[in-house]
Amino acid sequence: MTKRKVQFLLAVALIFLLIASQGNRIPQALAGAEPAVAGTAPDTIVTDDGLTFSASEFLTEEMLATEYQPSFTGIDGAADTSLFVDDEPFPGLDGPTPGSVIGADGRIRVNPTTSFPYRAIAQLRVTFPNGGTYGCTGWFIGPRTVATAGHCVYNSSYGGWATAITAYPGKNGTSTPYGSSTAYRKFSVTGWTQSRNWNYDYGAIQLNSPLGNTVGWFGFRWQSSNTFSGSYTVTGYPCDKPSGTMWRMSDNPGIRGVNTYHLFYQIDTYGCQSGSPVYHNYSSSCSTCSTAIHSYGTGQSPYPQYNSGTRITQSVFNNLVAWKNYTYP
Numbered sequence: 001m002t003k004r005k006v007q008f009l010l011a012v013a014l015i016f017l018l019i020a021s022q023g024n025r026i027p028q029a030l031a032g033a034e035p036a037v038a039g040t041a042p043d044t045i046v047t048d049d050g051l052t053f054s055a056s057e058f059l060t061e062e063m064l065a066t067e068y069q070p071s072f073t074g075i076d077g078a079a080d081t082s083l084f085v086d087d088e089p090f091p092g093l094d095g096p097t098p099g100s101v102i103g104a105d106g107r108i109r110v111n112p113t114t115s116f117p118y119r120a121i122a123q124l125r126v127t128f129p130n131g132g133t134y135g136c137t138g139w140f141i142g143p144r145t146v147a148t149a150g151h152c153v154y155n156s157s158y159g160g161w162a163t164a165i166t167a168y169p170g171k172n173g174t175s176t177p178y179g180s181s182t183a184y185r186k187f188s189v190t191g192w193t194q195s196r197n198w199n200y201d202y203g204a205i206q207l208n209s210p211l212g213n214t215v216g217w218f219g220f221r222w223q224s225s226n227t228f229s230g231s232y233t234v235t236g237y238p239c240d241k242p243s244g245t246m247w248r249m250s251d252n253p254g255i256r257g258v259n260t261y262h263l264f265y266q267i268d269t270y271g272c273q274s275g276s277p278v279y280h281n282y283s284s285s286c287s288t289c290s291t292a293i294h295s296y297g298t299g300q301s302p303y304p305q306y307n308s309g310t311r312i313t314q315s316v317f318n319n320l321v322a323w324k325n326y327t328y329p
Contacts, residue, residue, distance in 0.1 A: 042191025042200050043315040045322065048153070048161040049185060055315075055322035063321055067221050069141070070285040071117070074216025079114040079170070079177035087174045089243040090125065090135045092271020093151055093158075099238065099269030100297035100307055107268050110235065110246040114177050117279075117288040119170035119215040123237040123244060124205075124275065126152055129159025135272035137236035138167060139290065140217035142324035143210040144184075147220070148275030149295045149310070150192035153203040160193075161186060165205055169215045171237070173244045181209035187323045199261035201295045202310045204323040218277055219286035222317040228255035234267045234294055234309075236276030254280065257303035261313065263292040264306035270297075278309045 046052050092099075101107075110118050117139075124136040124146075136152035146167055154161050165183040168176050183205045191200025232254020238247055249267045257264030263278060274295055282289035292309030300308050310316065 040190065042189060042195065042197065043319060044190045045187060045319055046190055046193055047185055047187055052190075055318040058322040058325045059318060067223060067317075068282065068286045068289060069219050069221070069317075069321060069324070071219035071288045072212075072216045073116040074119060074212075075214050078214045079119070080179070081175060081177055083176045083179055084174045085168070085171075085176050085180070087244050089239065090133050092239050093134050093136070093155060093274060099271055099273050099294070101268045101270065102266050102298065102305075102307070105268055106251075107238070107241075107247040107249045109241070110248055111172060113170040113172040113246050116216045117218060118235065118246060119178060120212070120217055121235055121246065121277065122146055122167040122169040123171040123246075124148060124152060125166045125168070126162050127164040128155055128162055132158060135237060135239050136274050137272065137276040137294075138205060139275075139277040140169065140212040140215060141204070141220060141320055142217055143212040144207045144328055145212070145324045145326070146205045146207060147218075147277070147290075147293060147320060147323075148203055148205065149293055150188045150201040150203040151295070152275045153186040153205065154188045154193045156196060167205065167207060167211070168244075169211055170246075171244050172246065173242065178211055178215050179209075181207040181211055184208045184329055185326075187319075187326075189319065198296065198300070200310075202293050202316060204320065206323070206326060206328060218279060219282070219289040220312055220317065220320055221282060221286060221289050221291060222312045222314050223291075224314075226258045228258060228263065228291065229253060230280055232265060232267070232278060232280045232291075234265070234269055234273070234276050234278050236269070236273035236294065238270035239272035240270040256306050258311075259302060261311055262300070262308045263311050264300075264303040264308045266306055269294060269307050
């Protein structure tokens with residue numbers, strides 16, 4: 001056998017080996033790999049269990065055709081007033097002022113908390129890797145999904161992603177009329193978790209229990225116009241008030257300043273109200289409709305005299321819809 005013929009046979013054998021190895025290769029998607037990185041846009045979704053994906057995977061043509069998601073009032077008479085929890089006060093998160101009382105305190109206590117929309121607002125007990133436990137507020141946007149501020153689920157000052165979150169919808173002091181649920185998954189976006197950009201300070205929690213089917217959920221919407229007229233309300237669990245009590249305040253005009261990423265208001269807030277809904281009566285389908293997620297107190301440009309929330313832009317809206325519809329578990 002000539003040297004040339006031996007080289008030819010070796011080449012043929014090598015080709016067959018390569019074909020065989022490709023045939024035994026398991027496609028990455030079938031091997032249970034995490035979804036591919038959707039990109040580096042600041043509204044790219046990230047989760048505490050390492051997922052990165054785009055909201056477009058969850059948006060149907062019907063969802064794209066509307067600027068709002070409807071509210072759901074829940075089930076009346078489902079509260080169990082015999083449920084209580086041992087309550088101990090916990091502090092708000094450090095960092096930019098989470099809220100400010102502007103002039104005389106205009107907040108009013110919500111008591112009882114078992115009517116809609118108040119029962120769809122939850123006190124959040126958040127534990128971070130530094131071992132500290134802090135207070136935040138969240139609001140249901142679906143059966144298992146609670147929207148909140150980004151710094152309530154991810155806080156680089158405290159070690160990153162929250163290690164545990166418990167939601168208490170409609171909590172009233174030590175009374176927990178709808179029980180509680182722990183978080184299964186936390187959501188935010190790269191603009192917050194990687195860049196710490198306050199323009200993207202928003203997130204959400206996927207709960208282990210579908211409490212929203214009982215307590216209901218808020219509608220939410222976006223608009224391209226910078227005109228926000230009429231009365232707006234912020235409701236949550238401030239930590240300058242008796243522990244576990246819910247407080248609200250309305251103002252008309254509710255929105256005093258607007259920019260691309262934030263709404264500014266003279267409504268009083270305080271620490272632990274981070275994540276509260278900023279809402280109004282928009283339509284019969286979205287009668288309790290949020291347009292922002294409360295996140296900061298006074299001192300933020302360009303309207304430092306007001307408190308502010310992360311505006312629900314189209315990108316924020318799309319992510320909230322994705323989180324609302326994300327598969328459990």
